[in-house]
Amino acid sequence: MSQKVIIVGAGLTGSLLTIYLARRGFNVEVYERRADMRIVNISAGKSINLALSTRGIHALDQVGLAEEVLKTAVAMKGRMIHSNKGELTFQPYGKNENEYINSISRKDLNVILMNEAEKFPNVQIYFNQRCTGMSLETGEAYFVNETHGGSSVVSGDTVIGTDGSASAIRMEFLRSKHFNFSQSYENYGYKELTIPTAEGGGFRIEKNALHIWPRGSYMMIALPNVEGDFTCTLFMNYENGEYNLNKLVARTDVTQFFQKVMPDALELMPELVDDFFNNPTGSLLTIKCYPWNINGKALLMGDAAHAILPFFGQGMNCGFEDCYYFDKLIEKHGTDWQKIFEEFGKLRKENADAIAELALENFVEMRDLVAHKDFLLKKKADVLLEERYPERFISKYAMVTFHRIPYAIAMKRGQIQDRILMEMCSKIDSIDELNLEEAFDRIKTEFAKAGIEEKLKLEV
Ligand SMILES: Cc1cc2nc3c(=O)[nH]c(=O)nc-3n(C[C@H](O)[C@H](O)[C@H](O)COP(=O)(O)OP(=O)(O)OC[C@H]3O[C@@H](n4cnc5c(N)ncnc54)[C@H](O)[C@@H]3O)c2cc1C
Structure with missing residues (x-):
């Protein structure tokens, strides 16, 4: 040719x-x-590291590169949520050990x-x-x-x-x-920061997780690197909210902000203030x-x-x-x-x-919802429904991340599922109170109204 x-x-x-x-x-x-x-x-x-998932892996695999790339990756099996008080909660990404995303450089x-x-x-x-x-x-x-x-x-x-x-x-x-x-800009910027490798080598916090400090109007995430360090990204509004990028101007502003809202992260980041002022602010x-x-x-x-x-x-x-x-x-x-x-x-x-x-x-889910009771119950409902109705119910996150279902279909199905489940979960205190059959029937009815086939074509 x-x-x-x-x-x-x-x-x-x-x-x-x-x-x-x-x-x-x-x-x-x-x-x-x-x-x-x-x-x-x-x-x-842009970002130092990235999350690689099924669609990307599949495309790499077609040219024989998936194995080589994945050798350099760190598996992230779920979200590790850090509360204001430093409490940790782990939320698995998938329904089993095989569903995870990969942090790569x-x-x-x-x-x-x-x-x-x-x-x-x-x-x-x-x-x-x-x-x-x-x-x-x-x-x-x-x-x-x-x-x-x-x-x-x-x-x-x-x-x-x-x-x-x-x-x-x-x-x-x-x-x-x-x-x-x-072209639309968010009113948010981002700063890349670092949690360095532990003294003597190794990871200072759980290696196989994507760490999130969700704080409502802003958040920080941290992705592991094979060398043992983490690349953190602080996403924050430029001008709105109690804390915003425009207010973090002096070195003490940055330390006091972290001390107040992410004290556990501050302890892990000896270079925080230098990183904050030396690294550019990225736009979204x-x-x-x-x-x-x-x-x-x-x-x-x-x-x-x-x-x-x-x-x-x-x-x-x-x-x-x-x-x-x-x-x-x-x-x-x-x-x-x-x-x-x-x-x-x-x-x-x-x-x-x-x-x-x-x-x-x-974005809303990560910076805010992950810390809410209704959302946590919905996550549990997702897993139970996936188990009970395989190929007819897959969570929105899984459709996007662990399958190659066209994004447009994942979005239509996912939005219906999430709306119904969030509403049902807002009325209960424990997942045992959720009527799974009723939930699935309601979802099926909405699918039918929207002209969506009940059974999923998994990989097209
Ligand atoms: C903070 C952040 C985190 C992200 N995390 C993830 C993630 O976890 N997972 C994920 O899948 N995606 C993630 N992304 C998105 C991902 O970075 C992009 O979608 C991806 O880089 C797009 O690749 P690209 O090759 O199309 O463009 P780019 O990566 O932007 O590459 C464009 C290339 O073109 C070159 N170039 C530009 N202009 C010219 C020119 N005039 N002449 C010649 N060459 C030129 C550039 O130097 C560059 O090499 C993230 C993005 C950001 C900002």
């Missing part, structure tokens, strides 16, 4: 996509703005993907190449060399923009007619746009097409799933890019919108 595909951005989605395309024999040229992270010590951007994962991509003789990755735009008429893409400033024009049979939420390729789409675009945004392609000349994929909030741990998983479905469409349509791109957009758009909505819902 002599066709040449230009990929802009060698992040997580772009690197995995390169492998899929190289396996099909395409000549792939990848242009990445940053230096080669295998040679130069640079941050891989963004950089290690990106390196594994780039190394694998470069094993193919038909792949070339160019670093320090910042895309400045492209011509949607000719398909040429334009680059500036970030080290010496020279510019270049590159052409191929098609261009795929996997250049993230600030995509330069998407900027070109904005100039074309009939392109819809929205959702990007929606459509169509994702222009005339078969260019396509957007991953965060470039659908950046979402990080609260369901699905952004990368969704980008990896994009790669898998894209590959299936190449199998079906060969090199008819226009057909592939259009079908890809139709297949993925409603699912990308659904996970964007679910991610927002999960």
Whole structure:
């Protein structure tokens, strides 16, 4: 196959996509703005570590990489909730030992993907190449060399923009007619902080959990790294609430805030104040746009097409799933890019919108609900219903995280289930008081009204 595909951005989605395309024999040229992270010590951007789950693992497995990646991961079997008083409560993620998520280093994962991509003789990755735009008429893409400033024009049979939420390729789409675009920032920012490895090695707190300090209008989470440290992320409103980012200006503000609301975390974080002031404040945004392609000349994929909030741990998983479905469409349509791109957009758009909505819902769940009685009872009800009605009831979290059920279906079913169960759980004090048959009957009735089939098609 002599066709040449230009990929802009060698992040997580772009690197995995390169492998899929190289396996099909395409000549792939990848242009990445940053230096080669295998040679130069640079941050891989955004979060230091990420939660990898079933959709992402499946997409990696198709190219034979799941095992290698999972070797570098730490299993997170549930949420460890830290109360104001430092009490700990563990909430398992799944119904059994096999349902867990994996904490992986963004950089290690990106390196594994780039190394694998470069094993193919038909792949070339160019670093320090910042895309400045492209011509949607000719398909040429334009680059500036970030080290010496020279510019270049590159052409191929098609261009795929996997250049993230600030995509330069998407900027070109904005100039074309009939392109819809929205970008919405949350009034929240985030700070990455660290719980270092214990003296003498090992983990200072439970290794196999995603730790959460839920505090209503703000929260902190901590994900384990194989080396024994934890990467913490404090999500907080910029200006509202008793505590907010704008109020944390002096070193003592930060220590006093932690002392008051997360004293157990403060003890674990000797570098807290330096981390807080040295690390940038990240912003949180959702990007929606459509169509994702222009005339078969260019396509957007991953965060470039659908950046979402990080609260369901699905952004990368969704980008990896994009790669898998894209590959299936190449199998079906060969090199008819226009057909592939259009079908890809139709297949993925409603699912990308659904996970964007679910991610927002999960923010409320994580920062607030996880500490409430009704929610804890609902979690128990989820497990009991899953056991009693297999393939007809799966919790929303499990549909998104442990299955590949399209996000749009997971959202429709999950919202109905959660609404009914939360209402029923608000009227009881113990899970033994919940009438499971009644709960399932009510859910079934709502499914029927919404035109949802009772039985789930598990992996489509
Ligand atoms: C705080 C936080 C936590 C997260 N946690 C999770 C999680 O637990 N699980 C999960 O699945 N997802 C998570 N995500 C989402 C995840 O980070 C993204 O969905 C994922 O990185 C998207 O990958 P991408 O390759 O599409 O984009 P990116 O990772 O943004 O990669 C884009 C690449 O393009 C390059 N680039 C950008 N502009 C140009 C240009 N003009 N020219 C050339 N190259 C360019 C960049 O340097 C980069 O290498 C999280 C996000 C955040 C912010």
